[in-house]
Amino acid sequence: MHITSTARRLGMAAITLVATATAALGIATPQAAAAPARDPILFVHGWQGSASNWxxxxxxxxxxxxxxxxxxxxxxxxxxxxxxxxxxxxxxxDALRAKTGAAKVDIITHSMGGLNSRWYLKNLGGLGSVDDWVSIGGPNHGTEVANGCLDVSCVEMRPGSAFLTDLNSTDETPGQVNYGTWWSPCDEIINPDESTILSGAANTRTLCLGHLSLLASATVFEGVRNFVK
Known part of the structure; x- marks a missing residue:
C-alpha cells in the first residue's frame, strides 16, 4: 500500500511538472471543444420555393x-x-449538428416547410434534436388553395387530407420543443388564415402581410429572432 501511494504521488508530481513546463514555453494545453453558445438554425422553405426565399x-x-x-x-x-x-x-x-457540435438546432420554416418539419419531429426522431421550431404562414391545418394543384405534397396540404389528419392527431405540438407560429390575416395562400395556429404553440398574429411578404418583414424577423434566442 505504501509503494502504491508513493507511486501515485510521484505520478501526480510528474503531471504537474509537465503542465508547468508547457505553460512556461507558451504551449497551449489541449481542451475539449466548447458547446455552441446558442443553437444553430436550419431554414426550410415552402412549396415551389427555394433556399433564396430566406x-x-x-x-x-x-x-x-x-x-x-x-x-x-x-x-x-x-x-x-x-x-x-x-x-x-x-x-x-444531422449535418448541421455535426458541423457545429450542437446538441440541438432551431428550425425556422415558411409555408409547407412547417408540415414536413413537423413530420420529422413527430415521426423521424426529431424531438430530441430540436429546441425551437417556427412556422411562418404554415398550412398546418390545410389551405383551400391546395384544392387547385395535383402534386403529392400539395394534395397533402388540402384541408382534411390523410396526411394532415395523421400529422395533427393526438398532439399538435409534441415533446419538449418550443413551438411558435406567425400568421397573417391577409395571407392570400393560407386560407383560412388561422390554419397556421397550433394548439400548444405561441401563436402570433402579424400585420396585414402577404404570404411572401412575411419573410421580408422586419417585425416578423424581430419576433422570430427573440423566440429562438
Whole structure:
C-alpha cells in the first residue's frame, strides 16, 4: 500500500511538472471543444420555393451576430411527398449538428416547410434534436388553395387530407420543443388564415402581410429572432 501511494504521488508530481513546463514555453494545453453558445438554425422553405426565399432573414441573422457556420438553408423538390422531404430534413439537421457540435438546432420554416418539419419531429426522431421550431404562414391545418394543384405534397396540404389528419392527431405540438407560429390575416395562400395556429404553440398574429411578404418583414424577423434566442 505504501509503494502504491508513493507511486501515485510521484505520478501526480510528474503531471504537474509537465503542465508547468508547457505553460512556461507558451504551449497551449489541449481542451475539449466548447458547446455552441446558442443553437444553430436550419431554414426550410415552402412549396415551389427555394433556399433564396430566406435571403432577407439570412442577412438579418448575420447582422444580428450569427455566423455563416451557425445557419443553414437548402432547396428541395417540393413535388415529392412531405414524408420524403422530412427525410432530407433529417439529414440536414444531422449535418448541421455535426458541423457545429450542437446538441440541438432551431428550425425556422415558411409555408409547407412547417408540415414536413413537423413530420420529422413527430415521426423521424426529431424531438430530441430540436429546441425551437417556427412556422411562418404554415398550412398546418390545410389551405383551400391546395384544392387547385395535383402534386403529392400539395394534395397533402388540402384541408382534411390523410396526411394532415395523421400529422395533427393526438398532439399538435409534441415533446419538449418550443413551438411558435406567425400568421397573417391577409395571407392570400393560407386560407383560412388561422390554419397556421397550433394548439400548444405561441401563436402570433402579424400585420396585414402577404404570404411572401412575411419573410421580408422586419417585425416578423424581430419576433422570430427573440423566440429562438
Amino acid at each position: 435571403d432577407y432573414m439570412w442577412g438579418r441573422f448575420l447582422g444580428a451576430g450569427y455566423s455563416v457556420r451557425e445557419i443553414a438553408r437548402f432547396s428541395y423538390d417540393s413535388s415529392q411527398s412531405n414524408e420524403d422531404i422530412a427525410l432530407e430534413m433529417k439529414s440536414q439537421v
